[in-house]
Amino acid sequence: xxxFIYILFAILLCPASLRAEPPIYVAGIELNKxxxxxxxxxxxxxxxxxxxxSSPHASRPAIALIIMQQALSLGGMNAKFEFIPYPxxxxxxxxxxxxxxxxxxxxxxxxxxxxxxxxxxxFISKGEFEKGIYACDYSELLKKTPNLSDLIQHVPIVxxxxxxxxxxxxxxGNKIIQTAPTYPLIFEMLARKRADYTILEFPKDINSSYxxxxxxxxxxxxxxxxxxxxxxxxxxKRKRGKKIYEALEKGLQIMRNNGTLYRALHQAxxxxxxxxxxxxxxxxxxxxx
Numbered sequence: 224x225x226x227f228i229y230i231l232f233a234i235l236l237c238p239a240s241l242r243a244e245p246p247i248y249v250a251g252i253e254l255n256k257x258x259x260x261x262x263x264x265x266x267x268x269x270x271x272x273x274x275x276x277s278s279p280h281a282s283r284p285a286i287a288l289i290i291m292q293q294a295l296s297l298g299g300m301n302a303k304f305e306f307i308p309y310p311x312x313x314x315x316x317x318x319x320x321x322x323x324x325x326x327x328x329x330x331x332x333x334x335x336x337x338x339x340x341x342x343x344x345x346f347i348s349k350g351e352f353e354k355g356i357y358a359c360d361y362s363e364l365l366k367k368t369p370n371l372s373d374l375i376q377h378v379p380i381v382x383x384x385x386x387x388x389x390x391x392x393x394x395x396g397n398k399i400i401q402t403a404p405t406y407p408l409i410f411e412m413l414a415r416k417r418a419d420y421t422i423l424e425f426p427k428d429i430n431s432s433y434x435x436x437x438x439x440x441x442x443x444x445x446x447x448x449x450x451x452x453x454x455x456x457x458x459x460k461r462k463r464g465k466k467i468y469e470a471l472e473k474g475l476q477i478m479r480n481n482g483t484l485y486r487a488l489h490q491a492x493x494x495x496x497x498x499x500x501x502x503x504x505x506x507x508x509x510x511x512x
Contacts, residue, residue: 244302247295247467250315251328253308255284263289271296281491283424284329287346290487291326291455294474300467313384322460325467330453332387340456341468344475346484347453351494353446354388356504358420359413360438368444371395371504380409380418387451388422395447395505413437422447425495445504 262280266273270289292304307324309315312331319327320339330346356374358364364377380401381388392400401418403409412418414437425441455475457468478484488494 244300245463246305247302247326247463248307248324248461249288249304249326249328250307250309250319250324251284251288252311252315255282255288255328256306256308258282259285259288276487276490278491279427281427281493283491283493286487286491286493287329287455290346290475290478290484291471293483294478295467295470297474297477298470299473300470311384316456319456319458320460322458322464325458325461325464326471327456331456333452333454334387336454336456339459341459341464343455343457343468343472344479345452345454346475347488347493349450349452350448351488352449352451352453353425353495353498354422354449355425355446355498356420356442357423357439358442360440362419364420364442365440368502369442369504370445371507374420374504377419380412380421382406382409387449391447391449391505392422410437410439413439425492425498427492427495444501446498446501447505448503450506 258280262278262285263270263273265278265280266275270292273289273293276286276289288304295302306328307318309318312327312329315324315327316331316335318324320337333342336342356364356369362377364373367373375396375398378399378401379392379397380403381392383402383404385402389400389402401412403412409421413421420442421439425446455471457471458464475484478487489496
């Protein structure tokens with residue numbers, strides 16, 4: 224009995240900041256978790272001790288997971304992530320909005336949030352996110368630096384769940400937009416000439432190419448800028464959701480103010496300085512009268 228009382232007093236006297244929180248359930252896809260695991264392992268095994276964000280494994284989802292945990296720690300929340308895999312992010316978002324998990328394992332476009340979730344301040348601010356144009360090695364788009372008029376004469380293909388990409392392509396003037404459920408099928412449809420190009424995030428080395436079946440190459444010299452922001456998504460329906468949101472928001476503010484967030488995005492080439500001077504094909508700059 225005395226031992227039990229001593230243990231109880233020890234727990235009560237222990238500062239709350241030192242007590243470990245229950246795990247935070249994180250919804251994501253297995254491939255992104257594998258990339259994250261490789262990066263954390265390469266950097267020593269502890270995501271909280273990563274200060275150099277450059278890595279062959281530094282994908283945007285991997286960096287997002289690392290930044291989330293660092294921000295939560297800075298915000299005063301001591302909790303480990305428990306990863307819950309789902310087949311795609313459409314399913315991840317659906318389960319999060321039902322309250323099955325606490326947080327999404329990556330950042331999401333601002334238009335994907337509703338009143339069932341918390342939206343943090345931007346992980347990537349408006350105008351920072353850019354994509355390149357990729358075409359098969361036989362494409363006319365690779366023979367010159369195309370302008371917007373050239374591009375809309377060709378048919379793009381994007382992922383079925385890439386709603387904002389489709390919206391952007393429509394605003395650019397594309398009448399026909401093909402879709403496919405996976406990257407391999409995007410590449411296969413390009414190889415079969417069912418579409419002419421796709422838009423993807425820039426690789427770390429702009430002279431490299433995505434693994435594909437059609438000799439996919441980056442169209443050099445032009446890029447598409449997305450005038451939208453990306454944020455972290457936390458469930459309002461899951462217990463501790465508000466606490467997680469507040470701690471994450473506090474930590475993100477610290478990381479933004481001390482330059483860590485800027486450094487992470489640039490070191491990981493999520494904001495790719497190698498294409499800084501490339502022409503923005505869309506949005507087009509307004510003409511001066």
